[in-house]
Amino acid sequence: MRAKPLFFSALLLALGAGRVLAQEAPTKIGFVDVQRALLTIEEGKAKRKELQDWATPRQQELQRLDQEIQALQQELASKQQSATLEQLSELNRRLTAKKREFEDKQRQYSRELEEKQNEVLRALGQKLEQLLKDYATQQKFTAVFILQPDQVAFVANSADITDTLIKLYNEKYPYPPKGGNR
Numbered sequence: 078m079r080a081k082p083l084f085f086s087a088l089l090l091a092l093g094a095g096r097v098l099a100q101e102a103p104t105k106i107g108f109v110d111v112q113r114a115l116l117t118i119e120e121g122k123a124k125r126k127e128l129q130d131w132a133t134p135r136q137q138e139l140q141r142l143d144q145e146i147q148a149l150q151q152e153l154a155s156k157q158q159s160a161t162l163e164q165l166s167e168l169n170r171r172l173t174a175k176k177r178e179f180e181d182k183q184r185q186y187s188r189e190l191e192e193k194q195n196e197v198l199r200a201l202g203q204k205l206e207q208l209l210k211d212y213a214t215q216q217k218f219t220a221v222f223i224l225q226p227d228q229v230a231f232v233a234n235s236a237d238i239t240d241t242l243i244k245l246y247n248e249k250y251p252y253p254p255k256g257g258n259r
Contacts, residue, residue: 108224110239117243120252124197135186142179
């Protein structure tokens with residue numbers, strides 16, 4: 078008979094201990110909008126401007142080539158009835174060469190831009206990821222999820238740590254860096 082009360086006492090003690098443990102380690106969840114963070118941090122803004130500055134002359138060159146193609150097409154159309162077969166053939170050859178040049182440069186620029194963007198995103202992403210891990214550990218987060226606003230119905234403002242990470246990033250990695258080096 079004495080075994081039953083002892084068993085129930087042990088069971089109640091175990092259940093109580095479980096509640097105490099659960100109360101000591103509350104679940105803390107956070108969300109971060111990585112895309113917004115990368116676009117908002119000072120270094121991200123500067124790198125985006127550098128990429129735009131790099132891309133602008135290339136876009137202008139592609140526009141110039143496109144205008145040359147349009148001019149050749151108009152010339153070909155206007156001379157269709159009056160030019161000799163040899164002249165039309167020469168215009169077609171020039172038009173084809175210009176189109177190839179345009180397509181080659183467009184592919185080259187796209188490839189280079191993608192490489193540069195990936196390089197920037199990788200460098201910024203590594204810093205942001207380490208900062209996030211350090212912050213989440215210090216603040217005792219159980220988990221931090223990447224926030225994709227178009228896929229979330231609701232997130233409390235207190236759970237969105239994006240602005241905090243942006244502030245911490247700008248403090249830890251000021252841009253331009255002190256000393257002027259990039």
